[in-house]
Amino acid sequence: MIRNFSRRALRIAVKLILMLAIAGVVMFFWFRTSLPRLDGSVTVAGLEQPVSIVRDTRGIPHIYAKTENDAWFALGYVHAQDRLFQMEMQRRIVQGRLSEIIGASGLLSDRLFRSLGLYRRAQESLKHLPAEPFKMVEAYTAGVNQWLLTRNGTLPPEFNLFFVEFEPWDPADTIVWGKLMAVRLSTDWKSELLRARIVQEAGEASIPVLFPPYPGDAPITIKSYEEGLLKELDLGALLAALPHEVLGAGASNAWALSPERTDTGAAILASDPHLDMNAPVLWYLVQINAPGLSLNGATVPGGPLLILGHNRHIAWGMTSAHIDTDDIILEKLDPSDPTRYLVGDKSLAFDIRTEKIKVRFGEDVQLTIRESRNGPALDFGDDLKDLEKKEQRVAVLRSPWLSRADTNSASFAGINKAKNWDEFRNALRLFVGPVQNFVYADKAGNIGYLVPGVIPVRKLPDSGYLPQDGSDPDSELTGYIPNDALPQSYNPPDGVLITANNRIAGGDYPYFLSKSWGDHYRATRIAQLVAAKRRFTPDEIARMQADHVSLAARATLQPMLKFEPAGELQRRTIEMMKGWDGAMALTRPEPLIYTVWFYELNRRLYGDELGDVADRFVSYRPEVVINILTNHREWCDDVRTGATEDCPAILQQSLTAALDFLSDKLGDNPFFWRWGDLHYAEMRHQAFSPIPLLNRLTTIRIAANGSRHTVNKAAMDYRDANPFVARQGAGFRGVYDFSDLKKSCFTISSGQSGNPYSFYYDNLVQDWRDVRHWRLAPDEAAARQSAVGVLTLSPKTSNAPGSDE
Numbered sequence: 001m002i003r004n005f006s007r008r009a010l011r012i013a014v015k016l017i018l019m020l021a022i023a024g025v026v027m028f029f030w031f032r033t034s035l036p037r038l039d040g041s042v043t044v045a046g047l048e049q050p051v052s053i054v055r056d057t058r059g060i061p062h063i064y065a066k067t068e069n070d071a072w073f074a075l076g077y078v079h080a081q082d083r084l085f086q087m088e089m090q091r092r093i094v095q096g097r098l099s100e101i102i103g104a105s106g107l108l109s110d111r112l113f114r115s116l117g118l119y120r121r122a123q124e125s126l127k128h129l130p131a132e133p134f135k136m137v138e139a140y141t142a143g144v145n146q147w148l149l150t151r152n153g154t155l156p157p158e159f160n161l162f163f164v165e166f167e168p169w170d171p172a173d174t175i176v177w178g179k180l181m182a183v184r185l186s187t188d189w190k191s192e193l194l195r196a197r198i199v200q201e202a203g204e205a206s207i208p209v210l211f212p213p214y215p216g217d218a219p220i221t222i223k224s225y226e227e228g229l230l231k232e233l234d235l236g237a238l239l240a241a242l243p244h245e246v247l248g249a250g251a252s253n254a255w256a257l258s259p260e261r262t263d264t265g266a267a268i269l270a271s272d273p274h275l276d277m278n279a280p281v282l283w284y285l286v287q288i289n290a291p292g293l294s295l296n297g298a299t300v301p302g303g304p305l306l307i308l309g310h311n312r313h314i315a316w317g318m319t320s321a322h323i324d325t326d327d328i329i330l331e332k333l334d335p336s337d338p339t340r341y342l343v344g345d346k347s348l349a350f351d352i353r354t355e356k357i358k359v360r361f362g363e364d365v366q367l368t369i370r371e372s373r374n375g376p377a378l379d380f381g382d383d384l385k386d387l388e389k390k391e392q393r394v395a396v397l398r399s400p401w402l403s404r405a406d407t408n409s410a411s412f413a414g415i416n417k418a419k420n421w422d423e424f425r426n427a428l429r430l431f432v433g434p435v436q437n438f439v440y441a442d443k444a445g446n447i448g449y450l451v452p453g454v455i456p457v458r459k460l461p462d463s464g465y466l467p468q469d470g471s472d473p474d475s476e477l478t479g480y481i482p483n484d485a486l487p488q489s490y491n492p493p494d495g496v497l498i499t500a501n502n503r504i505a506g507g508d509y510p511y512f513l514s515k516s517w518g519d520h521y522r523a524t525r526i527a528q529l530v531a532a533k534r535r536f537t538p539d540e541i542a543r544m545q546a547d548h549v550s551l552a553a554r555a556t557l558q559p560m561l562k563f564e565p566a567g568e569l570q571r572r573t574i575e576m577m578k579g580w581d582g583a584m585a586l587t588r589p590e591p592l593i594y595t596v597w598f599y600e601l602n603r604r605l606y607g608d609e610l611g612d613v614a615d616r617f618v619s620y621r622p623e624v625v626i627n628i629l630t631n632h633r634e635w636c637d638d639v640r641t642g643a644t645e646d647c648p649a650i651l652q653q654s655l656t657a658a659l660d661f662l663s664d665k666l667g668d669n670p671f672f673w674r675w676g677d678l679h680y681a682e683m684r685h686q687a688f689s690p691i692p693l694l695n696r697l698t699t700i701r702i703a704a705n706g707s708r709h710t711v712n713k714a715a716m717d718y719r720d721a722n723p724f725v726a727r728q729g730a731g732f733r734g735v736y737d738f739s740d741l742k743k744s745c746f747t748i749s750s751g752q753s754g755n756p757y758s759f760y761y762d763n764l765v766q767d768w769r770d771v772r773h774w775r776l777a778p779d780e781a782a783a784r785q786s787a788v789g790v791l792t793l794s795p796k797t798s799n800a801p802g803s804d805e
Contacts, residue, residue: 032153032757033152034154034155034160034757035153035757035758036081036082036151037152038055038788038789039789039790040791041791041792041793041794042791042792042794043795043796044077044150044793044794044796045142045146045149045795045796046073046139046142046143046146047793047795047796048067048069048070048795049065049066049067050066050792050793050794050795051065051066051070051071051073051074051793052780052790052791053074053077053078054783054784054787055787055788055789055791056783056786056787056788057788058751058760058763058764058774059082059752059753059758059760059763059788060287060752060776061074061078061286061287061752062776062777063075063286063288063289064290064780065288065289066290066291067290067291068136068291068292069136069139070139070290071288071289071290071293072136072143072304073139073143074143074793075140075143075288075304076139076140076142076144076145076147076169076304077143077146077147077793078286079144079299080143080148080169081147082284082752082753082754082755082758083280083301083753084155084156084159084166084754085156085159085686085687085754086280086282086301086302086754087144087169087173087302088159088164088166089686090176090177090180090301091173091176091302093109093180094113094118094119094122094176095176096110096111096112096114096119096355096357097110097357097358099358099359099365100358100359100360101162103359103361103362104359104362107357107359108243110357111241111357111365111367112241112242112243112378113183114355114369115367116397116402117371117376117402118176118179118180118183119172119176119179121179121402121403122179123175124404124405125175125403125404125405125406125407125409126171126172126175128404128405128406128407129409129410130410132413133409134171136304136305136413137171137174137303137304137409138171139304140174140303140304141169141170141171141173141174144169145168145169148166148168148169156755157757161687173302174302174303174304175303175406175408175409176302176303177300177302177303178406178408179401181434182399182401182434185434186325186326186399186401186434187320187322187516188322188323188464188514188516189326189327189397189399190242191516192326192328192464192465193235193238193239193328193395193467194239194616194617195211195465195466196328196466196467197235197236197613198210198610198613198617199466200236200613201609201611201612202609202610202611206609206610209606209627209628209632209635210606210617210621211624212623212624212627213515214503214517214520215520215623219498219524219527238395241378251274251319251501251519251522251713251715251728252271252272252317252500252501252730253270253271253272253274253319253499253500253522253526253711253713253730254269254270254271254272254317254318254437254439254498254499254500255269255439255496255497255498255499255500256268256269256317256439256447256496257541258445258446258491258496259445261530261534261535261536262535262536262537262739263535263536263537264537264538264737264739266445266737266738267441267442267446267738268536268541268735268736268737268738269315269316269440269441269447269734269735269738270542270545270734270735270736271308271315271316271318271732271734271735272317272545272730272732272734273308273317273319273730273731273732274713274715274729274730274731275728275731276727277682277683277726277728277750278684278685278750279683279698279750279754279761280750280751280752280753280754281683281731281748281749281750282731283307283308283731283732284299284300284748285298285299285732285746285748285752285776286299286306287776287777288306289780293416293417294311295309295310295311295416296309296310296741296744296746296776297309297734297746298732298748301754303409305409306412306415307412309734309736310734311416311417311418313418313419313420314419314420314424314440314441314443315440315441315442315734315736315738315744316415316424316438317438317439317734318436318437318438318439319436319437319499319500320434320437320518321434321435321436321453321501321504322501322514322517322518323451323453323504324464324465324512324513324514324515324516325399325400325401325433325435325455325456326397326398326399326464327374327398327399327456327458327464327468328378328396328397328398328467328468329372329374329395329396329397329398329468329469330393330394330395330396330467330468330469331374331377331394331395331396332392332393332469332470332471334347335392339352339370341372341470343373343471344471344473348373350370350371351370351371352368352369353368353369354366354367354369355369370394371396372396374396374397374398374470375396375397375398376396376397377395378394378395378396378397379394395467399433400432400433400453400455400456400480401432401434401454403432405432406432407431407432408430408432408433410430411428411430411432411452412427413427414428414430415427420442420444421440421442421446421448424438424440424448425450425488428452429452429483431453432453432454433453433454435451435452435453435454435455436451436452437449437450437451437499437504438450439499441736442738443741445738446490447490447495447497448491448497449487449488449497449499450486450487450488451487451488451504452483452486454480455480455481455513456477456481457477457478457480457481457511457512458477458478458512459474459475459476459477459478460474461512462512462515463475465516481511485510485511487504487505487509487513496527496530498526498527498530500518500520500522500526500711501518501519501522502517502518502520502522502524503520504517519708519709521551521555521622521709522709522713525547525549525551525710525711526544526711529544529547530544538743538745541735542733542735542745542771543771544711545712545733545771546770547710547711547712548583548584548585548705548706548707548712548714549581549584549711550582550583550584550591550707550709550710551582552620552622552707553580553582553584553591553594553707553709554581554582555622555626556598556625556626557577557582559625559626559629559630560598560625560629561577561578562651563647563648563649563651563652564648565652565655566652569659569670570655572670573659573670576589576590577590577593580594584675584679584705584706584710585675586674586675586679586704586705587674587675588675589673589674589675591675591679591707592674592675592677593658593659593662595675595707595716595724596658596661596662596678596724597654597655598625599718599723599724600653600654600655600657601625601650602621602624602625603618604653604654605624605625605635606618606628608638608639608640609635615719616719618718618719619719620707620708620709633647638650665678675705676703676704678724678725679704679707679714679716679724679725680702680703680704680725680726681700681701681702681704681725681726681729681769682699682700682701682722682725682726682727683699683749683750683765684698685698685699685756688756697756698756700750700762702765702769703769704729704769705769706729708728712729712730712771713729714726714729715727715728715729729749730749731748731749732746732747732748732749733746733747733748733771733773734746735773742775742778742779743775744775744776745775746774746775746776747764747767747768747772747773749764749765749768750764750765750768751763751765
């Protein structure tokens with residue numbers, strides 16, 4: 001009987017395995033039908049004339065259209081072919097609808113984005129677009145939706161595995177990406193909250209220690225607090241409620257050389273934006289050709305227009321400006337009515353609306369959202385009936401990019417067609433934010449720099465450094481910097497323009513811009529490389545984008561090496577570090593030892609003083625470490641112990657911890673350790689990264705040179721569960737050669753496709769890691785000669801079926 005039972009169980013098990021295997025095979029081939037058609041002919045509605053889409057061997061589409069609107073239609077079509085789920089995720093994040101597909105884990109994000117009302121603002125912004133950019137948006141939208149109607153196979157795998165249908169694309173959806181980037185790139189409001197929380201925990205005296213001023217000799221692109229106010233708000237809870245979608249910050253490099261500084265006698269511009277690295281990368285390369293259009297460079301799926309690149313006449317790049325445009329305003333609640341707030345002796349009503357978040361596998365969540373005259377409240381939907389029990393203040397966000405009259409799309413439409421500096425500047429008059437540095441070059445040999453956007457002027461210039469009292473009239477704005485007074489430079493005498501998140505203007509600039517500038521080490525390194533000789537070739541400029549020498553490591557090692565080593569291993573390690581040039585090469589042990597040591601040192605220097613806020617603040621902060629080790633050595637003492645520790649002791653302890661960690665991981669001999677053993681670029685799939693098996697199949701990993709402060713940026717996050725993995729870097733690189741713009745060259749970090757089944761999902765990662773640039777086809781004949789596919793989109797006639805032919 002037992003034997004018969006065993007046989008039956010075995011037969012059942014074999015049948016189950018066979019059924020699963022068959023189901024797996026069926027699923028595999030079914031999902032492969034989601035791959036786009038790259039050749040043949042498709043009849044679509046909405047086109048004026050036929051369009052050719054020629055794909056090169058890297059999967060990059062070259063679009064040849066006879067009208068501008070048809071070109072934008074085709075761009076929407078290829079974006080939908082290759083990046084539909086990326087578009088869907090961007091739209092859902094800004095709409096506050098992640099929870100509909102991923103359940104309660106999406107609520108943090110949904111609460112924030114519903115409270116900010118960004119999608120409603122995107123819908124309002126459409127009303128402010130001029131007629132021509134609006135037609136462009138409509139054409140792009142039609143292209144996306146026509147792909148949806150004419151496709152043969154299933155939707156990409158993510159839609160099937162999450163049982164999600166793709167809703168037709170709407171013109172407002174094309175505005176969404178700019179709103180999402182505004183939240184991510186506008187860092188100051190998040191920094192205000194963090195600084196305020198540190199004041200709560202460690203006192204105002206900690207601010208100059210943990211946020212040292214910008215160094216006086218670092219590059220410039222153009223040469224008393226009411227403490228009781230912070231006691232009225234739970235800033236720890238507010239920081240904890242910020243989702244990952246808003247915690248990322250942008251960096252980037254861009255520099256231009258005038259003809260006097262190049263071997264070709266023509267201007268050269270280099271650009272590489274640094275954002276979070278995902279699979280797929282944010283950027284999508286394309287070439288667009290139509291009467292009046294000749295564009296090469298990076299687009300963002302979900303919207304038309306070239307964001308970075310060149311047309312026939314000009315090229316442009318962008319970097320984050322780190323200008324203080326945002327304010328956290330603490331509105332004082334009316335004690336007699338929590339639906340109102342006080343301004344001086346007046347009581348004003350909040351604008352209040354109610355929204356419902358649908359939660360997959362859970363109950364719907366009802367949100368009550370408030371806005372004051374300054375902006376949306378950051379209470380993320382607390383029910384009004386509970387407000388009486390909470391703080392007497394509510395934090396609201398005031399920022400220009402929350403404007404309902406966002407004309408960024410019109411601005412980029414003008415840039416894409418600009419022929420000279422004046423047209424470029426005029427186009428940027430429509431740019432709202434987030435405020436960026438724009439670097440420019442043109443065929444006539446001119447180079448330029450401009451910081452467009454809406455920059456507020458405050459009554460007290462640097463009052464935006466910490467949250468302000470909304471009931472105080474001094475918290476009000478007096479206006480905005482006039483457009484013609486925005487920081488700018490045109491054809492500087494030395495023939496060089498460099499921006500890499502460094503300070504923008506010197507002390508003689510008449511308006512306050514910021515107290516929280518970004519990294520100055522990369523700009524300094526680029527300046528060093530450019531000063532090495534008088535003239536450069538385009539290839540030499542492209543190689544500069546691969547430079548991985550860390551001036552931050554050189555600077556911090558000087559005070560870090562001032563202690564007596566404990567034992568022979570430490571002595572040999574110190575000798576090794578003294579001979580290191582700061583190159584963050586993946587094949588070397590020194591960058592690995594330095595980074596792990598620096599990680600251990602950071603936590604010991606200020607983790608004890610900051611308490612629970614330390615987890616938010618701990619990061620790769622070279623200026624803080626230098627400041628403590630040279631000017632504030634009292635911070636070396638661990639306040640949690642009865643003993644008094646000094647800096648040499650802390651340095652010795654942190655090096656011991658680092659060497660122990662590395663010995664456990666990689667063996668006892670430091671000479672065999674390699675930076676690339678622990679430091680690799682990791683590009684995770686947005687949907688599949690939390691799912692164990694799918695994570696392994698869809699995550700792209702490759703050992704990488706560089707670090708946070710190298711020109712070839714590969715930034716880690718010390719707050720990450722894997723603190724030595726690069727999560728941010730140059731997802732796109734472009735070098736524009738005005739001796740022949742057809743020789744301009746590019747890289748992107750993953751591949752053109754967002755579909756894990758596609759060859760083009762990760763085919764470009766090796767070239768990206770090794771900084772091997774390549775060119776797009778110089779003309780249609782050359783594109784067709786080496787094409788892997790030519791797809792023709794034909795206009796649908798009244799009797800055409802509207803399907804593949």
